[in-house]
Amino acid sequence: MNPVTHFLVSWDIAGAGETMRRDRWLITISGVIPDLDGLGAIAELATRHSERPLLWFTRFHHILCHNIGFGLALAVAVFLLAREKIRTLLFAVGVFHLHLLCDIIGARGPDGSQWPVPYLLPFSDRWYLAVGWQWELVSWQNTLVTAAALVAMFYMAWRKGYSPLELMPWNIDARFTAALRRRFGAPSGAAAGDER
Numbered sequence: 001m002n003p004v005t006h007f008l009v010s011w012d013i014a015g016a017g018e019t020m021r022r023d024r025w026l027i028t029i030s031g032v033i034p035d036l037d038g039l040g041a042i043a044e045l046a047t048r049h050s051e052r053p054l055l056w057f058t059r060f061h062h063i064l065c066h067n068i069g070f071g072l073a074l075a076v077a078v079f080l081l082a083r084e085k086i087r088t089l090l091f092a093v094g095v096f097h098l099h100l101l102c103d104i105i106g107a108r109g110p111d112g113s114q115w116p117v118p119y120l121l122p123f124s125d126r127w128y129l130a131v132g133w134q135w136e137l138v139s140w141q142n143t144l145v146t147a148a149a150l151v152a153m154f155y156m157a158w159r160k161g162y163s164p165l166e167l168m169p170w171n172i173d174a175r176f177t178a179a180l181r182r183r184f185g186a187p188s189g190a191a192a193g194d195e196r
Helices: 003-016 021-046 056-060 068-081 085-106 140-160 172-184
Strands: none
Touching (some): 021 068, 021 085
């Protein structure tokens, strides 16, 4: 799936509970960070016409960060950084695995090629996860998941008073949630800046 979809789904899961801002972001990042291995696309595009192109995206996407070894390293980092350690760790591990599952079912290329997930790396290269009916990356199913995640994000911003914009400067998040509440009315029992 698209990194934006992974972000929105992870944010929705993190924001659904009563989590503090730092833990909410640790959970959200855990659901997106496997796509860090996709940054090789920049080097690949920059060198595609050179004598020795760097095929970092082709070789390493869904390899370096889409596996249990990376997941374990991520879990340690989340545990060390979280305020509510166990709860945040469980959600972070959950959204990391949800990312892998979503890629297994929804990341087929337009040419029919698949990106299987080498789950047991770096401990073993014998178990690559894939399904024969994998959706194309650009498919109605993935679009539907993205749309549902967007609706959930808007609902939570209206209901809870924060959104993914909470890391932006100039009080953009408060303005955004206030605009939603002006448009759709304040939820019952809501106060300005609630549940931050």
